[in-house]
Amino acid sequence: MNKDNPRHEVFGAMQSFGVNSVMFRNAIGKKLGLNITDIGCLNYMLIKTKSTPGELSRYTGLTSGATTSMLDRLEKLRFIRRVPNPKDRRGTMIELQPEARSMILPFLAGAQAAQQELLKEFSDDELEIVTRFVNSFSTSIQDQTDQIDL
Amino acid sequence: MNKDNPRHEVFGAMQSFGVNSVMFRNAIGKKLGLNITDIGCLNYMLIKTKSTPGELSRYTGLTSGATTSMLDRLEKLRFIRRVPNPKDRRGTMIELQPEARSMILPFLAGAQAAQQELLKEFSDDELEIVTRFVNSFSTSIQDQTDQIDL
DNA sequence: TCTTGAATATCAAGTATCTTGATAATACAG
DNA sequence: CTGTATTATCAAGATACTTGATATTCAAGA
Numbered sequence: 110m111n112k113d114n115p116r117h118e119v120f121g122a123m124q125s126f127g128v129n130s131v132m133f134r135n136a137i138g139k140k141l142g143l144n145i146t147d148i149g150c151l152n153y154m155l156i157k158t159k160s161t162p163g164e165l166s167r168y169t170g171l172t173s174g175a176t177t178s179m180l181d182r183l184e185k186l187r188f189i190r191r192v193p194n195p196k197d198r199r200g201t202m203i204e205l206q207p208e209a210r211s212m213i214l215p216f217l218a219g220a221q222a223a224q225q226e227l228l229k230e231f232s233d234d235e236l237e238i239v240t241r242f243v244n245s246f247s248t249s250i251q252d253q254t255d256q257i258d259l
Numbered sequence: 260m261n262k263d264n265p266r267h268e269v270f271g272a273m274q275s276f277g278v279n280s281v282m283f284r285n286a287i288g289k290k291l292g293l294n295i296t297d298i299g300c301l302n303y304m305l306i307k308t309k310s311t312p313g314e315l316s317r318y319t320g321l322t323s324g325a326t327t328s329m330l331d332r333l334e335k336l337r338f339i340r341r342v343p344n345p346k347d348r349r350g351t352m353i354e355l356q357p358e359a360r361s362m363i364l365p366f367l368a369g370a371q372a373a374q375q376e377l378l379k380e381f382s383d384d385e386l387e388i389v390t391r392f393v394n395s396f397s398t399s400i401q402d403q404t405d406q407i408d409l
Numbered sequence: 410t411c412t413t414g415a416a417t418a419t420c421a422a423g424t425a426t427c428t429t430g431a432t433a434a435t436a437c438a439g
Numbered sequence: 440c441t442g443t444a445t446t447a448t449c450a451a452g453a454t455a456c457t458t459g460a461t462a463t464t465c466a467a468g469a
Contacts, residue, residue, distance in 0.1 A: 118386075118390045119378075119386050119389055119390045119393070120374065121306075122389075122390045122393040122394045122397065123276070123280075123393055124306050125306070125394070125397045126273070126276075126277070126393050126396060126397040126400070127276070127277055127280045127281075128303060128306060128318065129397050129400045129401045129404065130273075130277045130400055131277075131281070131299075131318070132317065132318055132320075132401075132404050133400050133401075133403060133404045133407075135318075135319075135320035136320075136404045136407040136408055137407060138320065139320065140407060145296075145319070145320045145321075146295075149281075153278060156271075156274050156275070156278060167282065168278065168281070168282055168285075169285075169295070170282075170285035170286075170288065170289065170295045171295075216407060219403055219406055220399070220400065220403040223399045223402065223403060224270065224396070224399060227392075227395050227396060227399055228269075230395070231388075231392060235388045235392070236268075236269050236392075238381075238385045238388055238389060239269055239272075239388060239389050239392045239393070240268045240269045240272045242377075242381060242385070242386075242389045243269070243272040243273055243276050243389070243393075244272045244275070245377050245380065246276060246374070246377060247272065247275045247276040247279050249370070249373045249374060249377055250276070250279045250280055250283050250370065251279045251282075251283075252373065253283060253369055253370040253373060254279065254282050254283045254286050256369055257283075257286040257287060257290060257366060258286055
């Protein structure tokens with residue numbers, strides 16, 4: 110039970126990262142005058158670019174009704190846009206508006222610059238290891254979420 | 260601009276991890292009948308064990324008033340407990356109740372088992388690299404959050 | 410010491426958001 | 440085609456959040 114064992118430390122590091130990235134997006138949301146739900150949704154849309162109300166409902170943990178009104182708010186603010194889904198006429202595709210990106214990017218610029226600096230400290234081989242670990246970890250959590258949702 | 264370059268992929272991996280871990284805790288929160296705010300707070304408490312209303316307010320992005328009523332809810336459910344802070348008589352320390360851990364741990368058991376399996380795929384040296392990267396990344400985000408909050 | 414300004418957390422009133430349950434349109438399986 | 444499931448929306452009521460005021464304590468300086 111050695112505390113210096115990397116087999117234990119890596120989980121704590123991942124947890125802290127999760128906490129810190131939530132705090133980061135909350136801080137940006139506050140600057141933009143958005144509530145916690147809405148900035149959470151935008152964060153997701155920045156990563157995925159396209160989504161659907163159903164998927165966003167699962168991500169945010171909201172009911173379908175609350176998701177509708179969240180999307181109403183974000184659409185009125187021109188952050189996102191509802192587009193008909195040609196594959197399924199019941200469904201709606203959600204797209205991030207280009208203006209949304211340009212509203213948010215200024216807040217991310219500093220972080221991105223800092224991250225580029227950080228990258229210099231690691232070799233390609235090392236980054237490949239990190240990516241492989243994080244992706245496996247991420248997939249594992251995804252599987253476990255599906256287990257719980259059953 | 261090679262897409263297979265690990266220098267690009269690692270950020271996407273970290274982002275996906277952030278998204279997936281949020282969805283994971285939301286799923287657990289739903290099972291426990293907790294709202295999104297409250298499970299977010301408990302997630303933080305599981306990591307930190309002890310905190311304060313002020314710190315939780317910053318993490319959740321809530322105002323102090325909303326933090327008070329969140330803590331009222333969690334205290335009534337016996338997930339947390341308010342304890343006077345001997346170092347500062349204005350302040351209150353928030354402690355996770357042992358019962359809270361035993362309520363939540365069953366939902367984490369499967370994930371923890373899967374993560375132990377995952378660990379076997381990596382050497383100590385590799386995990387040391389991952390930990391170093393994630394910790395640096397995490398600290399960097401923390402710094403950027405402070406910049407925004409100014 | 411005494412005073413002033415900042416930081417802690419709480420409370421009450423008003424506002425915003427979320428849940429519930431119902432509805433409509435479409436998809437899909439038998 | 441028929442019945443059931445899935446998708447998203449809406450309206451009403453319940454819940455949670457923000458704002459602004461308050462009380463207590465701390466920390467720094469006269």
